[in-house]
Amino acid sequence: MSDDKAAVVLVSGGLDSSTVLALAKSQGYSCYALSFEYGQRHKSDVVFAQRIAAAQGVVEHKVVRIDLDAFGGSALTDLDIDVPTSPTEGIPVTYVPARNTVFLAYALGYAEVVGARDIFIGVNAVDYSGYPDCRPEFVSAFEQVANLATKAGVEGQHLTVQAPLIHKTKAEIIQMGLELGLDYAETVSCYQLDSEGRACGECDSCRIRQEGFRAAGVVDPTHYR
Amino acid sequence: MSDDKAAVVLVSGGLDSSTVLALAKSQGYSCYALSFEYGQRHKSDVVFAQRIAAAQGVVEHKVVRIDLDAFGGSALTDLDIDVPTSPTEGIPVTYVPARNTVFLAYALGYAEVVGARDIFIGVNAVDYSGYPDCRPEFVSAFEQVANLATKAGVEGQHLTVQAPLIHKTKAEIIQMGLELGLDYAETVSCYQLDSEGRACGECDSCRIRQEGFRAAGVVDPTHYR
Numbered sequence: 001m002s003d004d005k006a007a008v009v010l011v012s013g014g015l016d017s018s019t020v021l022a023l024a025k026s027q028g029y030s031c032y033a034l035s036f037e038y039g040q041r042h043k044s045d046v047v048f049a050q051r052i053a054a055a056q057g058v059v060e061h062k063v064v065r066i067d068l069d070a071f072g073g074s075a076l077t078d079l080d081i082d083v084p085t086s087p088t089e090g091i092p093v094t095y096v097p098a099r100n101t102v103f104l105a106y107a108l109g110y111a112e113v114v115g116a117r118d119i120f121i122g123v124n125a126v127d128y129s130g131y132p133d134c135r136p137e138f139v140s141a142f143e144q145v146a147n148l149a150t151k152a153g154v155e156g157q158h159l160t161v162q163a164p165l166i167h168k169t170k171a172e173i174i175q176m177g178l179e180l181g182l183d184y185a186e187t188v189s190c191y192q193l194d195s196e197g198r199a200c201g202e203c204d205s206c207r208i209r210q211e212g213f214r215a216a217g218v219v220d221p222t223h224y225r
Numbered sequence: 226m227s228d229d230k231a232a233v234v235l236v237s238g239g240l241d242s243s244t245v246l247a248l249a250k251s252q253g254y255s256c257y258a259l260s261f262e263y264g265q266r267h268k269s270d271v272v273f274a275q276r277i278a279a280a281q282g283v284v285e286h287k288v289v290r291i292d293l294d295a296f297g298g299s300a301l302t303d304l305d306i307d308v309p310t311s312p313t314e315g316i317p318v319t320y321v322p323a324r325n326t327v328f329l330a331y332a333l334g335y336a337e338v339v340g341a342r343d344i345f346i347g348v349n350a351v352d353y354s355g356y357p358d359c360r361p362e363f364v365s366a367f368e369q370v371a372n373l374a375t376k377a378g379v380e381g382q383h384l385t386v387q388a389p390l391i392h393k394t395k396a397e398i399i400q401m402g403l404e405l406g407l408d409y410a411e412t413v414s415c416y417q418l419d420s421e422g423r424a425c426g427e428c429d430s431c432r433i434r435q436e437g438f439r440a441a442g443v444v445d446p447t448h449y450r
Contacts, residue, residue, distance in 0.1 A: 150323065
């Protein structure tokens with residue numbers, strides 16, 4: 001079974017992946033959204049992902065509970081590590097071990113089951129240059145795995161991992177999303193949302209987002225606490 | 226943090242992965258065993274994996290509960306698909322979508338956290354020629370991903386995915402394990418174990434195992450029902 005207009009889209013509820021979902025939809029894909037609950041501090045992300053997925057009219061939205069926290073090692077899942085509120089050098093402590101590899105592996109399984117040939121991921125090498133698994137060479141290498149790991153690949157139906165934001169600035173992403181009619185008030189980027197889903201305005205992710213709206217010359221509609 | 230004698234070993238409780246664990250141990254690796262509960266029919270596998278891991282003196286054994294069954298699509302996780310009891314052509318229905326990709330992705334995360342540079346997996350291209358994710362080219366492609374996805378790779382510490390059984394026959398694997406002192410009565414391969422952990426003797430996996438013991442010229446110590 002293969003459907004050349006079906007796509008699996010990784011959706012976190014954040015600005016980038018929401019833009020990717022709107023983009024895939026605008027390109028005529030029937031979208032299967034995939035989100036994760038992985039012991040992250042900001043669990044209400046999933047609620048935002050569900051709203052965005054519904055607003056974009058996805059075929060289906062799967063939320064997979066995964067055990068990434070079993071290994072610890074990141075400020076996003078390990079409560080003993082503080083989320084930094086000032087820029088850091090090198091690979092940030094908010095990096096989750098093998099996160100995008102795990103996410104893409106699940107997306108690949110989902111793509112196989114629904115017969116999708118495209119997987120969309122909102123990674124970005126500009127703002128997240130410290131994360132090894134946000135680089136184009138990582139995405140290409142995973143695409144290679146996807147084609148070798150699956151029935152579809154073996155049967156000659158090329159699988160593609162699309163990372164349409166990879167070389168864009170946050171301002172460019174925001175402009176693209178606004179043109180696609182996306183309401184960014186419905187998306188969240190903060191590493192430490194409060195229980196009402198309001199952003200801290202201080203973490204790396206909030207600062208990159210704020211600078212993006214500023215550079216795009218549009219009002220930041222984010223709900224801050 | 227990196228420990229050049231630490232290794233993550235994927236351990237299912239089956240014949241192949243138990244042999245790989247014994248082999249890694251005999252080569253002087255400090256082994257971190259990793260198993261999964263993924264909605265498979267044969268849940269008692271994990272009990273066997275725990276016994277084997279303990280018997281081989283692993284540093285730690287993590288059992289990760291994953292949601293592979295959320296997608297369905299395999300006789301091993303989807304209770305609406307019967308496990309075949311006669312040989313089938315092509316990719317078997319017991320193939321789980323993207324299973325080894327998901328397993329290796331978790332192993333990669335675990336390796337990053339414990340500072341291991343080696344990941345061992347018991348895939349075999351001889352007996353499981355119908356599974357795309359048991360082929361050498363798949364393993365090589367994943368190794369590429371591992372090195373691009375991680376801090377260790379970025380920092381120039383080469384990560385290796387070792388699949389030492391990939392070209393071996395079942396009989397050769399059994400002979401290797403016996404030389405390493407492995408007790409195969411403690412391992413299980415059956416796709417449909419009963420509640421007491423006894424094998425069916427009829428599924429593909431049981432038949433391959435039985436033929437392996439026959440070809441190796443040793444008594445099959447498996448507990449059949």
